[in-house]
Amino acid sequence: MDTFITTNRESFGHKFAKENPHMLQRIFGTNDLTPFWLADMDFPVAQPITQELQRLVNRGVYAYEFNADEVYRAIATWNKERHQLSLKPENFIQVSGVLTGIALLVRELSDPGEGVLIQPPVYHQFAQIIKTANRKIVKNPLKLVNGTYQMDFDDLEQKLQTENVKIILLCNPHNPVGRVWKTEELQQLVEIANRYQVTIISDEIHSDIIYSGHRFNSLMSLDKHLQHISLIGSPAKTFGMQSIANGYIYIPDDDTRKTIKSVVASMYLNHGNALTTFATIAAYRKGQEWVNDLVSYLEKTLAWITSYLKSELPMVKMYPVEGTYQVWLDFRETGLNQKTLADLVVKQAKLGLTPGNWFAKENALFMRMNIASPLPKVQQAFQQLGLVWSQTSDLL
Ligand SMILES: Cc1ncc(COP(=O)(O)O)c(C=O)c1O
Structure with a gap:
């Protein structure tokens, strides 16, 4: 240290x-x-990230190069070792950033005018994404209980009953309040979402910065997660690669993944950038x-x-x-x-x-x-x- x-x-x-x-x-x-x-x-x-970028620059050749599968394997190994989370490399889809991924999912999984629920105080770009996609922002504010922020499940249920909500946008760990949601809290959220057939999109960009006494629980670690989606595996926050990172969407459900994959491909958003790709592999393989x-x-x-x-x-x-x-x-x-x-x-x-x-x-x-x-x-x-x-x- x-x-x-x-x-x-x-x-x-x-x-x-x-x-x-x-x-x-x-x-x-x-x-x-x-x-x-x-x-x-x-x-x-x-250092391994810098060395890898130097290797590519010294090589001086920037021909087409696609190594997304190796990135997915590196992310899966990282999550297995760090969070005991089993992810299948074939369930990932690469996009250019986490916000790009969320914006795309919001547009594909809901129609204009339908509700997307957020839990304020929360990362301000969530509201911006919903607004610019012409969806309705539905708020389920966190509540402060004895100095700790908690989800308000009664309010959540009421909003899902009345506000035509199609998506819950979860922030785990939560920016800005710093909560790392516990398994029981996530289970309750999933149970309610499943009851109302609402898809949870879980933004897990901050998943690796976890302090002593706490443990990161991905939405993907829960039993009944299958209809939900997470954005796990962006190296941006973990490794300080904000201006060169991609975002990775993880979709366990085959049909949904096929749909999103074809949208991403139809827009040519899945093209690799060699510097990003190899820096990401180096980060996850050697950055522990x-x-x-x-x-x-x-x-x-x-x-x-x-x-x-x-x-x-x-x-x-x-x-x-x-x-x-x-x-x-x-x-x-x-x-x-x-x-x-x-x-x-x-x-x-x-x-x-x-x-x-x-x-x-x-x-x-x-x-x-x-x-x-x-x-x-x-x-x-x-x-x-x-x-x-x-x-x-x-x-x-
Ligand atoms: C919760 C959350 N999601 C997404 C982002 C941005 O991700 P990206 O730069 O990959 O779009 C941030 C950046 O602060 C963030 O805090």
Whole structure:
């Protein structure tokens, strides 16, 4: 773990999307801040990925090359070893990204005007996908029970009875609240979905960032999962390959898989990109140790944040993070309103955290922070917040 390389990406002198001044200006009204809003990593990727990309570049030949089957085998082996999950390589379909996969499935498995259910606060692109596909957004908000987010099954059942829902869009692990759904919770969800013949699309992009004491349960690990679909096996979040990763749809049902496969093929979306393909194989075949080190590093960061908040900013609540490198911060006890909170965090502490109302409009006094950064950078961010809070709270 001491060897985990955390080079601060600012040292490259290059502005990635997270630092892009135009985007910062548009989102925060200023670009004079340290950004923690986008869900990617500051860290350089695992060495085997870089070596593989170098090998391809040195080869200098980029002829047509299709190795999707080898990718599927690598993903299946990874999931067997890491999550004791048995996946059949032949059940995968490759698309260019997880969101592409979800957008395509939503269009194929429902008709315009029909309902697609989400569980806010949740990754904001889900609502965007549903809206742009002209489907109806149906909300089944998570509920907070004794400081833990839980699914509201009574509300879910009621929505499935009344809202013409065809699809449930599940986020497991859940971005932004950090829950890693337990088998019993997923079983209950599947049981209700099956009763109403609703298909669950399970976005499992964050499946490998799981903290001690928790275990990732894919929807595909359940007994009665057959009519459902998961997006498992994107290396984007796990290995920090956001700009070169594909997405992988896993469909156990033969008829549904045949239909989706032919749609993907008819649009030529299944064409491999050699750099992506070989980088993905290298990641899943040789990246185990790097991911273990990453998770240990993030755990150390989480421990530091927990302790800092307890001693210096006890009115800022952080919900237990079971997985993902996002933390969900609740500022409701500060007594600030939406405007004064933004002023404190963005203008004074100069931090670009994701506004909570991106994930649910009721969560304007929450913020999401991506902590996949070197610990000193995260520490400095919280210390800036602590400093401006100590100056501000005297005035409140
Ligand atoms: C839950 C979830 N799904 C999908 C994505 C994006 O996936 P992709 O870049 O493969 O489309 C993200 C990125 O933050 C995410 O958090």
